[in-house]
Amino acid sequence: MRARLLRRVALGFVLAFASAPLARGADAPAVGRYDLGLQTGYMFGVTNNAQAVTFLPRAGRIMWVGTGEHPGVVSFGVEGLFTHYYQTNSAMDLGGGPYLRWRMVRDWVQPYAEVGVGMLYNDLKTFSLSSRVLFSVNGAVGVEVPVAERWGVTMGYRFRHISNAGQDAINPGLNANVLAVGVTFTY
Numbered sequence: 001m002r003a004r005l006l007r008r009v010a011l012g013f014v015l016a017f018a019s020a021p022l023a024r025g026a027d028a029p030a031v032g033r034y035d036l037g038l039q040t041g042y043m044f045g046v047t048n049n050a051q052a053v054t055f056l057p058r059a060g061r062i063m064w065v066g067t068g069e070h071p072g073v074v075s076f077g078v079e080g081l082f083t084h085y086y087q088t089n090s091a092m093d094l095g096g097g098p099y100l101r102w103r104m105v106r107d108w109v110q111p112y113a114e115v116g117v118g119m120l121y122n123d124l125k126t127f128s129l130s131s132r133v134l135f136s137v138n139g140a141v142g143v144e145v146p147v148a149e150r151w152g153v154t155m156g157y158r159f160r161h162i163s164n165a166g167q168d169a170i171n172p173g174l175n176a177n178v179l180a181v182g183v184t185f186t187y
Contacts, residue, residue, distance in 0.1 A: 028071045028105045029186050035060045035075045035101075039154060039182030043083065046175040051087040054178060056080065058099065062186075073103045079116055081136065085124065093134065093162070095120030103144060110144040112156070120162065130168040137161045144184060152184040 029035070036059050043052040060077020080096040097118030104111050118136040122129070142156015158180055163173035 028065050028073060029062050031062050031065055033062045033186055035062060035077065035184065035186050037154065037182055037184040039156075039180040041158065041178040041180030043160070043176045043178045046177060047172075048174065049087060050085055050174060050176060052083045052085040052176075054081065054083040054180075056180065056182070060099070060101065070104050070106050073105055075101045075103075077101075079118070081118055081120065091122065091124045093120045093122035093124060095134075095136070097136070108145065110146070110152070112140075112142055112144055112154075114140045116140075122162075124174070129162070129164055129172065129174065130170045131164040133164075133167075134162050135165040138178075140178075140180075142180070150186050152186075154180070154182045154184055156180050 037057070039056040039058075041054050041056070043054050044050065056079055058077055058079040060075040062073060063076050064072075064074040066072040077099060078096060079099045081094065083093045085091040085093075095118050097116060099114055099116035101112060101114035116136075116138050118138075120134045120136055121132060122134055123132070124134075138158055138160040140156050140158035142154055144152040144154045146152050156179075158178040160176045160178055161173060162176075164171050
């Protein structure tokens with residue numbers, strides 16, 4: 001079932017890129033500009049049967065802009081995190097933390113990579129994580145497609161690890177894949 005879902009999502013990405021109109025050439029944002037975004041995604045466990053829907057609002061600032069034909073842009077900010085688990089039981093986690101994101105500015109598809117850490121409050125009793133306060137580490141890759149002068153649509157993959165960070169001798173962790181889509185706004 002997961003393989004079929006992954007194939008459908010991959011096909012959706014291909015169709016979205018193939019049918020998207022070309023936006024006018026994207027200009028690199030200036031250092032000091034703000035970068036806002038909201039992503040939502042489907043999360044499925046690697047080490048267990050967890051399935052969830054997650055929402056990731058973020059606000060950052062452009063810290064560095066490279067030079068050249070396709071400059072890199074680095075932004076640093078804070079990302080919120082809300083996840084509702086619906087399998088293997090109903091549960092949630094809520095938190096946030098800092099992130100660092102690099103994006104290559106190109107005319108159409110702009111690849112990005114990001115890393116982030118966070119602190120979470122949760123009620124994940126089924127996964128035996130032994131604490132209500134957990135920590136999260138994640139890495140993401142994806143693309144941003146400019147759709148207007150300051151707006152973009154994002155699609156990507158995120159690997160997320162949640163654990164109690166050694167607060168207890170029992171520290172099984174929860175590893176998950178996240179397929180995410182969202183919007184960004186730069187001002």
